[in-house]
Amino acid sequence: MKSIQDIRLRFIGAGNMAASLMGGLLNKGMTASQITASDPGRNQRAYIESQFQIQTYGDNNAHFGMPDMVLVAVKPQIMKTVLADVAEVIRRNNPLVISVAAGITSCQINQWLDADLPIVRTMPNTPALIGQGAIGMYANQNVSHEQRQLTEQIMDAVGTSIWVDKEFEIDAVTALSGSGPAYFFMFMEYLQQAGQKLGLSEGNAALLAKKTAIGSALLAERSPESLQQLKDRVTSPNGTTAAALNSFNESKLETVIEKALKAANDRSVALSKEFD
Numbered sequence: 001m002k003s004i005q006d007i008r009l010r011f012i013g014a015g016n017m018a019a020s021l022m023g024g025l026l027n028k029g030m031t032a033s034q035i036t037a038s039d040p041g042r043n044q045r046a047y048i049e050s051q052f053q054i055q056t057y058g059d060n061n062a063h064f065g066m067p068d069m070v071l072v073a074v075k076p077q078i079m080k081t082v083l084a085d086v087a088e089v090i091r092r093n094n095p096l097v098i099s100v101a102a103g104i105t106s107c108q109i110n111q112w113l114d115a116d117l118p119i120v121r122t123m124p125n126t127p128a129l130i131g132q133g134a135i136g137m138y139a140n141q142n143v144s145h146e147q148r149q150l151t152e153q154i155m156d157a158v159g160t161s162i163w164v165d166k167e168f169e170i171d172a173v174t175a176l177s178g179s180g181p182a183y184f185f186m187f188m189e190y191l192q193q194a195g196q197k198l199g200l201s202e203g204n205a206a207l208l209a210k211k212t213a214i215g216s217a218l219l220a221e222r223s224p225e226s227l228q229q230l231k232d233r234v235t236s237p238n239g240t241t242a243a244a245l246n247s248f249n250e251s252k253l254e255t256v257i258e259k260a261l262k263a264a265n266d267r268s269v270a271l272s273k274e275f276d
């Protein structure tokens with residue numbers, strides 16, 4: 001069974017997400033000589049070369065070689081054009097194609113490559129940029145067991161990954177964890193504002209909001225207890241937390257969150273149709 005130390009990997013698009021993956025993969029023991037990348041941005045290429053010593057090219061077809069995997073990390077809006085540009089060289093190699101582009105389906109990728117390749121579609125989130133991503137992955141029927149394991153190793157370089165069985169679940173992943181960081185930022189922002197209204201300084205309220213979020217997340221991760229049990233533990237009858245939770249319940253927070261995720265899920269479904 002191969003490991004990521006045995007493969008050749010080509011990035012198409014070398015922006016933020018690609019750079020985070022490159023950093024994570026080099027930390028996990030891949031060498032720069034295993035990886036090449038293409039990106040039209042001269043400055044971005046210079047950054048990648050100086051930061052990671054990874055060979056880069058301005059032309060997506062240049063020095064393509066025989067990669068085991070091609071990781072496409074361009075914006076969804078240009079996926080179709082980019083894939084059409086590299087279709088011939090990719091078809092010649094028959095690699096696993098991994099996409100991090102939001103909203104682009106595995107069928108669209110194969111259609112735009114005019115191929116029937118193994119495709120893994122992933123949905124990372126922005127904490128991946130600091131190695132703390134939550135990543136959902138879907139593999140089409142052409143992906144082998146070994147390719148699945150290799151993909152896991154690649155995505156785990158920037159966080160924690162899970163597989164979903166059905167491609168439509170990626171829309172739910174997008175709604176929950178893909179867009180999720182914004183929900184937590186918003187919640188922290190509102191906590192800060194509400195704290196200020198109760199008399200705290202802006203700096204103190206911001207710090208308390210962020211540290212409470214971080215501490216609660218770490219506790220939730222490390223504790224064997226469920227989220228509900230952890231919540232109950234902070235909530236003594238008739239206490240301050242109970243007063244706040246009752247107020248949330250009166251405002252139907254659960255329904256508000258359910259509606260928000262449904263809206264994000266529906267938008268994810270609509271977006272993939274727009275890119276077609």
Ligand SMILES: NC(=O)c1ccc[n+]([C@@H]2O[C@H](COP(=O)([O-])OP(=O)(O)OC[C@H]3O[C@@H](n4cnc5c(N)ncnc54)[C@H](OP(=O)(O)O)[C@@H]3O)[C@@H](O)[C@H]2O)c1
Pocket residue numbers: 012013014015016017018038039040041044060073074075076078082100101102123124125126127128129178
């Ligand atoms: N950042 C995240 O946390 C995150 C989370 C989930 C999903 N994603 C997905 O990851 C993908 C990349 O996002 P990103 O944040 O890394 O964006 P990004 O920083 O803009 O990176 C995209 C890179 O692709 C380059 N590019 C443009 N045209 C190209 C072409 N024809 N061929 C090859 N490369 C080309 C861009 O160069 P120029 O800047 O010069 O145009 C840029 O360097 C997107 O599809 C996004 O949906 C990102």
